[in-house]
Amino acid sequence: MSKVTIPAQGLGTPIPDVATDEIAGQHHQKMKLGFGADGTATPVTATTPFPVGTKTVLTAGAPFAVSVGAASGAAVAGNASRKGLELVNTHATAIISLGFDGNAAVLYSGVTLYPNGGSYQMDEYSFSTGAISAISSVAGANLAGQEMT
Secondary structure (H helix, E strand, O other): OEEEOOOOOOOOOOOOOEEEEEEOOEEEEOOOOEEOOOOOOEEOOOOOOOOOOOOOOOOEOOOEEEEEOOOOEEEEOOOOOOOEEEEEEOOOOOOEEEEEOOOOOOOOOOOEEOOOOOEEEEOOOOOOOOOEEEEEOOOOEEEEEEEEO
16 A cells, blocks of 8 residues: 655645555555444444445235136235235146236236246335236146235
């Protein structure tokens, strides 16, 4: 690490040294990160990391299962408090397609869950609060899920 001293301007107080890192003969200024309200600074350290998360704690509802038919039908009711949802196709051979926000599901279109664990996950950044419909390639396919609020 090199140190660069910037000369004082006029008769004022000298400007403090500036730390640099020399890479291929070029000096690049080093800076320390800090955060806090105006007029304060909390240094970023291993025990005080820079706050970057905006996620909130989600509360899981009871797991559920829905029988999905060969015609588009209701799978999950709309929920204005929904912040997340996990849906899993637990059928051994059926393919299940989903429709969002009250739109009918169209088989093999849009979000399509393949057999034996094909899944779809909504999180707090990519969710819909509207009703979800489903259609299956086999009548009576099982769609398991759990909703978070």
